[in-house]
Every structure is written in structure tokens, then in C-alpha cells.
Amino acid sequence: xxxxxxxxxxxxxALPLAACGSHTETAANNSAAAAPGNxxxxxxxxxxxxDLPEGQRQGVLFRAIRDAGPSGASCQSITAxxxxxxxxxxxxxxxxxxxxxxxxxVLTADQSASxxxxxxxxxxx
Numbered sequence: 001x002x003x004x005x006x007x008x009x010x011x012x013x014a015l016p017l018a019a020c021g022s023h024t025e026t027a028a029n030n031s032a033a034a035a036p037g038n039x040x041x042x043x044x045x046x047x048x049x050x051d052l053p054e055g056q057r058q059g060v061l062f063r064a065i066r067d068a069g070p071s072g073a074s075c076q077s078i079t080a081x082x083x084x085x086x087x088x089x090x091x092x093x094x095x096x097x098x099x100x101x102x103x104x105x106v107l108t109a110d111q112s113a114s115x116x117x118x119x120x121x122x123x124x125x
Contacts, residue, residue, distance in 0.1 A: 042109045046091025049107065050083065057081070061095045065103050068115035072103070082123050094123050 040048075049060055058078045065072045075097035084092040087106045095103050103117030 040111055042090045042107050045107045045109075045111060049091065049093070058095075061093055061103075061105055064105050064113040064115055065095065065097060065117070068103075068117075071118060072115065074118075075101070075103075080121075080123055096121050096123060 049057055052060065058081060061081055062075065062078050065075045065078075077098060078095045079099045080096040082094055084094045084104070086092055087104075090109075091107045093105045095105060097103060097118065100121070101118030102121045102123065103115060103119070106114040106116075108114060
């Protein structure tokens with residue numbers, strides 16, 4: 001099992017969306033995200049990933065897989081993904097890379113992801 005920091009990927013994916021809000025809202029949101037010691041629960045992190053547009057959610061899961069180590073580096077694109085039942089109460093997604101291997105991404109309270117895989121594909125595309 002590998003760990004990948006995911007909070008930065010989520011913030012990077014959400015930045016284009018933040019540009020759509022007013023200047024005051026954007027500045028407040030960016031300040032809260034950048035504040036040192038800013039704590040985000042696994043459920044809050046899961047909600048942020050869930051609320052992302054599909055392409056950005058794919059990007060976040062892709063980044064987590066690629067950051068998971070040498071075996072994740074072989075992933076070239078996510079061809080299917082779905083939210084799965086929580087793992088130990090933590091939000092969980094399954095993602096298929098290149099139509100051939102499946103990965104499980106569990107978001108944790110320390111704003112990282114536990115990534116396991118590759119394994120056989122069990123989700124439908």
C-alpha cells in the first residue's frame with residue numbers, strides 16, 4: 001500500500017472553479033486552503049473530490065495513482081472510475097487505468113490517499 005498526498009491535487013483542480021467566484025470569495029477560499037495547520041477531515045476531503053467535475057476528479061485520482069510508486073507510473077489514463085463503499089469510514093474510489101488494471105484510492109484524515117493496486121478490473125465502464 002502506497003500513500004499519496006492528495007489535498008494539493010484537489011486544490012489545484014479546484015483553482016479554475018474558484019476563478020468563477022467573486023474576488024472576495026476567491027481570496028477567502030484561497031486563504032483558508034493555504035493556512036498552515038488547516039485541518040480537513042477525510043469526509044470533507046471526500047466531499048471535495050465528489051463535488052469536482054468528472055474530468056477534474058479523474059485528474060485527482062490519476063495523480064494519486066501516479067504518485068503511488070513505480071507500479072502507478074505505468075498508468076497513462078483513467079478509463080473508468082466509481083465511488084466505492086467507505087473503507088474504515090474513509091471515502092473510497094476505484095479507478096481503472098488504461099482499461100486493464102484497477103486501483104483503490106482511500107482518502108484519509110491526514111489529507112493523503114492510501115492507494116492499492118494494480119489488480120483485476122471489477123468495475124463496469
